[in-house]
Amino acid sequence: MLDLNVFLTLAVAVLLLVLPGLLLSLSLRMRGWAALAASPLLTFGLVLIGILVVGLLGLDWTPWSAGAVAAVVVAGVAAGTAWRARRRPAEVGAPGDRPDDGGRLWAVLAGVGTLVGAAIGFRTVVVGTGGLASPNQGFDALFHVNLVETITRTGQVGPTVAGELNGYPEGASVYPDALHAMASLVDQFDGTSLTSINALMACIPLVAGLGLVGLLRELGLFRAAAVAPITLAATTGYPFDLIWRGPIWVFVFGITFVPAFLVLLLRTLERRDVALTATFGVSTAALALIHPSAALSAAVFGACLVVGRWVQRTSPVGRDLLVLLPAAVLAAVLALPLIGKALVDTSGGTVVDWPAVQSAGEALGELLLYNYDSEYPQLWLAVPALVGIAVGWRTRGLRWWYAATGIVLVLCILAAAYEGPLVQLLTGPWWNDRFRFEGLVFLGLAVFAAIGVVQIGGLVGALLHTVSARLGDRVAVLRTSAVAVGVVVVVVLMGVLSGFYVQENRERMETAYVPGGGGAVSTVDVTAFRVLGDLAGRGPVLNDPNDGSAWMWSLGGVQPVFGAALTKPVKPPLPDDRQVVVDGLNCLDSSERVREAVEDLGVRYVYSSEATILGGLTPNEGFRDLASVASLRPVYEQDGATIYEIDPVPLQESPDGSCGLS
Incomplete structure (x- = not known):
């Protein structure tokens, strides 16, 4: 049974992640799954604005000060959008304002899939972290938890506050702290600095699942959208390996917003609205304030999406650049004063060059078989992913996803198997860390695994359709919903045979979240x-x-x-x-x-x-x-x-x- 305190901490984390951004997305006249998918990233856009405002006004960082800033921003955007709508009524069916399509059944299944994926993530992380209360024994855990503690106790927020941990003069040490600012809000509502940051890690499958549902539905892949949150939440390589390893919390949390970033990018390019463009720029800066290399990862996927539009001639280059350039300038103007020192001052960081530990073939094989740095492959995910890679190419709107996944896969192989100046140049922004690239690869493969499940489910559905036809009208509902039933059957079978790998992932997490103590703290x-x-x-x-x-x-x-x-x-x-x-x-x-x-x-x-x-x-x-x-x-x-x-x-x-x- 879920402990009441754990439930309350998780509930607060979910509400703080989703609700502010959802109100902002609705005020921007986004609707349906796109609004829900983009909401956590928009929440961090509000966090960024809140950090700037409370710093300028000399206020403490509390739920009330942050909430007041968010309320003013949302109200201002809503008023501005309403005023503009009165002056220029939106055309029915205008790009970016279309309602989500794909049928009610698949929309409902998308909701079910998101909830199942979230439940898998919650159970894995909650149990793996001893009810959110066990500390991670990794090197970086102390820094992150104590940075949350510093923000909560001092009321100060902003990247320079990180220097206080070891007594540096103001401005001598800078670290992106949007995640820590959010964890502090959770802490002040319900929890501790430790349980709050663990709760945010538990929310990763939910946030990423929402993003994938919104993105795939934007691309017309309504069936795969219902499955993607589940294939993602069961994957060892992302997010769970990155949660316990290191731990590299800020990076794994940051790349969770890549799908939401892409949803917001698509809607911004389609609508070409000033308010939405500005919001996209602010959200991009907020992603950099979570972690710069997460923003760079989103930029890799985003560049592939945009170039894919140009190659397929679905949008003129100039038309897209008129939106992208102002958003990029705004993001830079907001982010660089906050974290510019962390990006360009090499005296404030350490250059890392990990040794090559695999051959290229080993790295590629372990990635495609869902077997990266683990004893056994996750065959119930690997087989659908390989099927999805084989059949997904037929969807023209998805081909850019192949490019993006291929880029991070190649970077992972380079970091794992090769040395040299060129490898360091290409992988350096990600600390030459093969495990960071691993997370991005498995984020990409989650989409292909979902497509593969749908393909296999379609075959099962065809069999069910044949059976129903022989049985007559008594099972007409089964016949009309055969594909959906087939997909549900395949997902249930995956759950029965693999348990969605909850036990295996929990046990891997417990190597760092040692029950009963041990390691650096016992x-x-x-x-x-x-x-x-x-x-x-x-x-x-x-x-x-x-x-x-x-x-x-x-x-x-x-x-x-x-x-x-x-x-x-x-x-x-x-x-x-x-x-x-x-x-x-x-x-x-x-x-x-x-x-x-x-x-x-x-x-x-x-x-x-x-x-x-x-x-x-x-x-x-x-x-x-x-x-x-x-x-x-x-x-x-x-x-x-x-x-x-x-x-x-x-x-x-x-x-x-x-x-x-x-």
Whole structure:
């Protein structure tokens, strides 16, 4: 049974993701599945505007301030659209204003498919994350959860707030934080920083499913639209592998909006409306504020769509550019001041070049067989996907999807199997990470798998039609709905035989969301955090950046000095006092410089754990051998978790052997 608290957190997350954007899409006179599909991306457009407005007005980021901004924007758009409609009534059947078609039956089945896909996603993530409450043990998890904690506790929002986690001066460290801003709103309504961000991850199949339904119905693939949310939600490679691996939450969440981006792009190109064009530009900037490489991924798919229109001569080049160029300029004007530093300042990030680990054939085979970096293939998805690839080409309006999927597939193979400057140039914007490309490939394959299911279901339907014809008029309904029944039969059979891979995907997630603790943070740490709260209150407490102790904030309510792990080399450089303790806290007995740094940080306690995020000895020399430091008096010790009270002894003339400073 679903726990009430989990249900409430999920419900809040769904409503905040969908409802504001849906109101905006309706005010723009979008209707039907297109309005619903675009709504989560439009919500983040409102989040972007909210971040700008509350920053300019000096307001705290709360549901009320964000909601007020959204309400004003929606009301203004609705009023403007109504005024324009009175002056220039829309023509009946005008492009972009057409009602969704395809029959009521397939529209209903699309709704059912979306709900089933959402249920698969909810069950997989909720169980895999221990009821949304288990922390991910990956390197980046601390940063993301504590960034949500920072926004919630300080009321500050915007990409520069990320620097506060490790005490950087304002503007020294910039990170796109639209996802974290949304998680903070969920947190403030119902939940914690951890459960809120886990809940948003659980919503990925729902958001992506809505987008795929809207996109495929725009392309006339009404039958495949009913199946795509299910084939997506059952896939290991996207989203679940990207949720637990790393974790690369901002990227996997960002590419979830690619289908919604394409729906909005199509409607914008068709209608050529000023308000919709501006909204598309704002939404594109918002996608970049979730993650720039997710916006780049959407641009790859979008470019293939637009070029496909030009190749098939369904739209003049100049006509499309008159819409695209102003939207692109607006997106740049909004996004670059917020995250431009993160994009162009190489001193603020790390260049990553992962080694080649596969042959090209291995990478291609594992992708097409739904077997990427896993023990067994997902044959109940792979077979329909291969069928869909074979038959989908007959649909002219879908051929651009082949191009987009092919591009990300090639990039995945390059990242997995090849080295060299050209490979780094092409894959660098995605951190040369084959798993990021894996997610994009499986997003593309979800459409082909849906087409394959429909094709197989059509064969089953033909058989049912033959049977019904022999039985006569008594089963006339079966005869007229044979294809739909056949598709339902195939989907149900997939569910019975594979369980939609919920158990397998849940078990893979649990390798990072370790039940009962383990890894960087364990039940031992959680118990120690409670003791630390009694001793230090809300903090701050000095901690090793790389031992997982920063979880004390979200799990124990105690603010750490270092809220995120450090990479080597540290970029950008830490403030002097923080670098001193990282390098030489264990020199506290002999270094006046270290004592001054500790005093400047305003701390009374130090937390230390034997476990480190990446395993092995901590890379921060100042936090090694703390037990030998006389000025650190242990007040709590349990299974490798130690709380020290800072109690300086008279300065020694020379450092002892444990001192990390030269």
